Amino acid sequence: xxxxxxxxxxxxxxxxxxxxxxxxxxxxxxxxxxxxxxxxxxxxxxxxxxxxxxxxxxxxxxxxxxxxxxxxxxxxxxxxxxxxxxxxxxxxxxxxxxxxxxxxxxxxxxxxxxxxxxxxxxxxxxxxxxxxxxxxxxxxxxxxxxxxxxxxxxxxxxxxxxxxxxxxxxxxxxxxxxxxxxxxxxxxxxxxxxxxxxxxxxxxxxxxxxxxxxxxxxxxxxxxxxxxxxxxxxxxxxxxxxxxxxxxxxxxxxxxxxxxxxxxxxxxxxxxxxxxxxxxxxxxxxxxxxxxxxxxxxxxxxxxxxxxxxxxxxxxxxxxxxxxxxxxxx
Amino acid sequence: xxxxxxxxxxxxxxxxxxxxxxxxxxxxxxxxxxxxxxxxxxxxxxxxxxxxxxxxxxxxxxxxxxxxxxxxxxxxxxxxxxxxxxxxxxxxxxxxxxxxxxxxxxxxxxxxxxxxxxxxxxxxxxxxxxxxxxxxxxxxxxxxxxxxxxxxxxxxxxxxxxxxxxxxxxxxxxxxxxxxxxxxxxxxxxxxxxxxxxxxxxxxxxxxxxxxxxxxxxxxxxxxxxxxxxxxxxxxxxxxxxxxxxxxxxxxxxxxxxxxxxxxxxxxxxxxxxxxxxxxxxxxx
Numbered sequence: 001x002x003x004x005x006x007x008x009x010x011x012x013x014x015x016x017x018x019x020x021x022x023x024x025x026x027x028x029x030x031x032x033x034x035x036x037x038x039x040x041x042x043x044x045x046x047x048x049x050x051x052x053x054x055x056x057x058x059x060x061x062x063x064x065x066x067x068x069x070x071x072x073x074x075x076x077x078x079x080x081x082x083x084x085x086x087x088x089x090x091x092x093x094x095x096x097x098x099x100x101x102x103x104x105x106x107x108x109x110x111x112x113x114x115x116x117x118x119x120x121x122x123x124x125x126x127x128x129x130x131x132x133x134x135x136x137x138x139x140x141x142x143x144x145x146x147x148x149x150x151x152x153x154x155x156x157x158x159x160x161x162x163x164x165x166x167x168x169x170x171x172x173x174x175x176x177x178x179x180x181x182x183x184x185x186x187x188x189x190x191x192x193x194x195x196x197x198x199x200x201x202x203x204x205x206x207x208x209x210x211x212x213x214x215x216x217x218x219x220x221x222x223x224x225x226x227x228x229x230x231x232x233x234x235x236x237x238x239x240x241x242x243x244x245x246x247x248x249x250x251x252x253x254x255x256x257x258x259x260x261x262x263x264x265x266x267x268x269x270x271x272x273x274x275x276x277x278x279x280x281x282x283x284x285x286x287x288x289x290x291x292x293x294x295x296x297x298x299x300x301x302x303x304x305x306x307x308x309x310x311x312x313x314x315x316x317x318x319x320x321x322x323x324x325x326x327x328x329x330x
Numbered sequence: 331x332x333x334x335x336x337x338x339x340x341x342x343x344x345x346x347x348x349x350x351x352x353x354x355x356x357x358x359x360x361x362x363x364x365x366x367x368x369x370x371x372x373x374x375x376x377x378x379x380x381x382x383x384x385x386x387x388x389x390x391x392x393x394x395x396x397x398x399x400x401x402x403x404x405x406x407x408x409x410x411x412x413x414x415x416x417x418x419x420x421x422x423x424x425x426x427x428x429x430x431x432x433x434x435x436x437x438x439x440x441x442x443x444x445x446x447x448x449x450x451x452x453x454x455x456x457x458x459x460x461x462x463x464x465x466x467x468x469x470x471x472x473x474x475x476x477x478x479x480x481x482x483x484x485x486x487x488x489x490x491x492x493x494x495x496x497x498x499x500x501x502x503x504x505x506x507x508x509x510x511x512x513x514x515x516x517x518x519x520x521x522x523x524x525x526x527x528x529x530x531x532x533x534x535x536x537x538x539x540x541x542x543x544x545x546x547x548x549x550x551x552x553x554x555x556x557x558x559x560x561x562x563x564x565x566x567x568x569x570x571x572x573x574x575x576x577x578x579x580x581x582x583x584x585x586x587x588x589x590x591x592x593x594x595x596x597x598x599x600x601x602x603x604x605x606x607x608x609x610x611x612x613x614x615x
Contacts, residue, residue, distance in 0.1 A: 001453075001468075002468055002469075003468040006468075079447075083444070083446040083447075084446060085446065085447060206465070209460060209463070209465070210460075212457065212460075213457060213460060215446060215447050216444070216445065216446075216447075216449075216454070216457060217440070217443075217444040217446075219409070219438075219440045220440055220457075222409050222429065223407060223409065223433065223436075223437060223438040223440070224433050224457065224458070224460045224461055224513065225429045225430035225431075225432065225433030225434075225460060225461040226429065226460075227429050265447070269449070269450075269453070270447045270448065270449050270453075271453070273468070
């Protein structure tokens with residue numbers, strides 16, 4: 001693998017991502033041809049097409065793309081941090097914290113997008129600090145301890161979520177369930193998520209070769225000149241913030257963060273300099289496609305996109321595991 | 331490195347012999363420990379260790395399981411803080427060198443190789459180039475040539491494209507040694523370099539690293555369990571007796587039947603074969 005080959009692969013993935021966005025803008029109850037989408041995007045088409053493309057489909061498609069990219073990137077980073085190819089962005093309880101925050105706000109009657117996002121983000125940050133503080137404990141910072149703390153905090157959040165669901169008034173239950181399953185229809189402005197993705201990817205790429213070292217073990221990474229303690233802290237906060245941004249925007253969409261880095265690793269190898277941007281692009285494209293499917297398969301009825309990603313993700317994952325049993329054993 | 335390379339026959343200096351001007355010592359010694367104390371979990375590994383390892387010299391560390399050989403090696407590598415005393419690598423403290431500067435001067439062979447993710451053998455060896463590349467560099471063709479040469483040197487040229495997960499223990503160990511060769515440090519710290527290796531590769535690896543010391547002006551510190559190989563392939567020996575007690579001296583004199591019997595708590599005797607001595611454990615009949 002060298003730089004020019006990596007750039008070529010990323011270029012191809014970027015084209016695929018653009019195509020997925022185009023499809024998301026064209027498909028739906030008002031089907032548009034690519035030319036019409038372009039006209040509408042540039043503001044020269046007929047009024048309704050402009051309204052549908054720029055007002056409805058574009059923000060939703062961009063939000064789905066950004067969150068897919070965020071989740072896939074966060075998943076890839078978590079896998080390096082925990083040195084476990086089966087880690088996903090939710091394993092350390094970030095999404096649990098966000099769910100507790102968002103559902104609590106819903107129960108209290110908050111319905112504004114902004115209020116929900118603020119509550120979810122606050123919950124995610126609280127879970128992040130809780131796991132960090134508890135796993136640090138006496139100053140040691142081992143993978144096992146971090147993982148166990150995260151899993152336990154996630155379990156606690158799960159219990160809190162179940163409690164709130166059972167106590168919630170009937171009329172709010174449906175919204176809460178959709179939030180939990182992940183739903184791009186509720187996404188507001190996609191810009192914060194897109195900016196977070198760009199900033200997060202830039203930060204991750206800055207450390208990409210050091211992440212290659214860390215994936216091979218903290219001791220080897222330290223002997224080859226990486227500042228391991230600093231690198232792991234950075235990884236933890238970066239992956240957590242990316243996850244929090246995604247979950248805040250579209251809810252806890254499952255499987256993108258686990259399956260996409262895995263697929264990319266199987267196809268392109270484990271060089272983080274290629275894996276991280278490729279996972280971000282592939283994750284974005286995949287969630288955009290899944291969301292387009294979710295709102296058009298049984299239209300006008302909409303499915304929560306998280307259910308769809310899980311329905312696609314589970315068989316794909318099982319197939320990969322069965323096909324390549326020796327590839328990624330921890 | 332040229333003018334400072336001491337002849338291979340030069341010897342370790344001890345604290346009681348170091349009344350020479352500080353300057354000359356500073357420039358000739360690759361690794362210097364002043365009054366070093368190392369402990370782990372409240373147990374002392376060494377106390378008051380003074381050593382100066384020069385280019386071309388090979389030091390063997392021997393001791394029983396759990397006596398702290400690995401901890402001492404990690405401390406010498408600057409990866410663990412000593413309890414007391416100071417370490418200098420090529421005349422600089424580890425704090426002044428920084429992790430990256432240190433990585434260009436010293437390399438460590440870890441005792442265990444962990445491969446959580448799959449990668450090819452060549453990719454794994456190329457990792458050793460990390461300290462020589464700047465942040466946005468990718469490995470160049472020259473780096474790849476170095477990696478292939480290192481793989482050839484450890485007898486794995488044919489396995490470059492293989493997945494690391496398909497290797498045997500001995501092959502994996504040689505990949506780790508090749509990674510270290512590609513890192514090309516001046517001080518090699520080897521934690522059980524012969525683990526998992528069969529006899530021919532044990533000798534071949536010791537010859538390979540001794541040649542780097544003799545011809546390349548490198549210095550070696552090796553944790554070894556085979557006393558005969560230690561006697562043959564080291565210039566100096568450090569015996570860790572536990573509870574902070576240590577012995578440091580010429581391999582010729584420091585390794586003798588009485589000392590080794592005490593070290594391992596098992597009687598050994600010497601068989602002479604011309605110039606060479608062979609240590610043989612006494613076995614129950």
